[in-house]
Amino acid sequence: MMKTWISLPLIFLLIFLPFFLSQYWLHVMIISLFYVMMASSWNLIAGYTGQISFAHAAFAGVGAYVSGMLAVNIGIPPWLGIFVGTFVASLLGVGLGYLCIRMGGIYLSLTTLGFSEILRIIITNEDRWTRGTMGLQIPGFFTEYSKMSYYFLFLIVSAVFLFILYRLIHSEMGLSFRAVLNDELAAASSGIDTIRVRILAFTISSAMAGMAGGLYGHYLMLITPDIPSLGQMFLVLAMAVIGGMGSFIGPILGAFVLEVLSEYIRIYGEYHVLLFGLVALGVARFAPEGMVGVIKKRWKVKESP
Secondary structure, rough: HHHHHHHHHHHHHHHHHHHHHHHHHHHHHHHHHHHHHHHHHHHHHHHOOOOOOOHHHHHHHHHHHHHHHHHHOOOOOOOHHHHHHHHHHHHHHHHHHHHHHHOHHHHHHHHHHHHHHHHHHHHHOOOOOOOOOHHOOOOOOOOOEEEEEEEEHHHHHHHHHHHHHHHHHHOOOHHHHHHHOOOHHHHHHHHOOOHHHHHHHHHHHHHHHHHHHHHHHHHOOOOOOOOOHHHHHHHHHHHHHHHHHHOOOHHHHHHHHHHHHHHOHHOOOOOOHHHHHHHHHHHHHOOOOOHHHHHHHHHHHHHOO
């Protein structure tokens, strides 16, 4: 009941609201949809299997740079380059997952953190292929630039993302994800290959981040090392935690709320990421279920006699 109460008005707004927005706020909505994909896919590994990875923004950077470099240097169409970038991000996800998942806990977090920083340093110092801090100019999807066209492209891809995630979470594999999250030893004793389940979740999440990064890069038509930065990663993390990690709706709400809020506090520069981090810590401490948990509690109070 609650999911329908939240999702139907949200779908209605997402379809019709852009016709009443300025070009600036239409851009904000497009960026929000990018973060919906990022936060929801990160929530798959963190919220449903308990793996805290800091490499998610790095996989988005891989998808963006692979697609962009193929378009600039070889002339591959952006839509095809995005699929190649997604495939490369998934391969890196398999490799990194196979090496790190067995460690788990803080070791997984530190390893993915190191991978993310190494990738960012390579991109920053490489002048020939990535153009370093100058940024790599790449073509867009449409011959005629239109924010409305990009908005509906992002909306359709986000809807497909969320549909796949919803079906995955509510499938037999989703039950295995939650079993590993709740009690790994009990899941292993019942016949679940916990390592395989975690690597699968890590790979799917990495591929989704790569595709989201590719879309984001071709929308901006300029890729910079800011995409795989830790600031980007912490923002995605904050969106998932504040919205409600481990829930389907939470990262969606968190992405929209924090992206819109960031436009109002952008005057504080990069400190707005620190502010979101502090809010995320507060939410994790005092409201572990995030915004979704608060809404659920208030809904139950209103419906209880």
